[in-house]
Amino acid sequence: MSRLTRKTVIQAKLETAYGTDPGGWGGSDAILISNPSVNLVQDEVSRDLLRPTLGASESLIRARRVEIAFDVEVAGSGTADAPPAWGKLLRACGFAETVVTGSHVEYTPISDGFESLALRYVVDGVTHLALGARGTATWTLDAYSRPIVRFEFTGLDGGSVAASASGSYAGWQTPNTVRPAANSSLLIGSSYVPASGTLSGGTAVNMREFRIDLNTTVNHILLLGSERAEITDRAVQGNLSVELAAGDEVAWLTDIRNIVLTSLGFQHGSQAGNIVRLFAPAVQRRTPSVVDYEGTVLLGTELTLLPQSGDDELTVVTA
DSSP states (O other), X not given: OOOOTTSEEEEEEEOSSTTOOOOOOOXXXXXXXXXXXXXXXXXXXXXXXXXXXXXXXXXXXXXXXXXXXXXXXXXXXXXXXXXXXXXXXXXXXXXXXXXXXXXXXXXXXXSSSOOOEEEEEEETTEEEEEEEEEEXXXXXXXXXXXXXXXXXXXXXXXXXXXXXXXXXXTTOOOOOOSSGXXXXXXXXXXXXXXXXXXXXXXXXXXXXXXXXXXXXXXXXXXXXXXXXXXXXXXXOEEXXXXXXXXXXXXXXXXXXXXXXXXXXXXXXXXXXXXXXXXXXXXXXXXXXXXXXXXXXXXXXXXXXXXXXXXXXXOEEEEX
């Protein structure tokens, strides 16, 4: 009997005790996803036995882990000061959540006290469980495209069972494509106003591609008495392509050569409850390239998002 990949449900819950199934799973724990993948990773060591005859030796299991990845659409919660449905995923990527009542929800990176997820990856009757999962995320916010963030999690293998799961997606909002009609804009030299969660000032640029990769390192730590998925580093990177006047391109190239940092802000959405903003206070533009887009000239650059006072290299806001 065939089983269908289309019948895939991924559920996620924040853990209260690391590596422990929180239980009480329901349809509202489902994540509205696309492009999912699951790898059941088994680290092995060969016995490498010598015998009078040729032949292989069986392998012993050293450790098991589960790697789960998927895309999520970038949208708000429908209410300005309510966390978005994907907020718990970002929290398990080393971000802290702050709710500013009546205004917005803010996510900022942290360097310790990381939260973790239990994840259930259900494929047409088989449920794979990952515990103590932590991960990284990559934002893709290209012009006139569907805004997405790809999450990649590593967790401890909680086993697989023959079981189905339901999905209820009422908390997930429909996103807008990244375009002027959705009040989408990329601002160079802007500032961030924490009290309101808004961007101030800056120069809007004609943007084609914009991506931010948290580049979070998650290691599978194997100690007797403590097996865990541990966040051990973060070095936020990105890339950008923009259309510039000749004089502006020369100015950008001069700044790149002289390692002149700039701030960067991105806003998407205009209706309260479905606005998303990203802000980076100190960005180094690197590795410039000339890009041909449909016969027009763009300047492409790689980005490194740097902390100023620490744990502030990227702020994510929903409002």
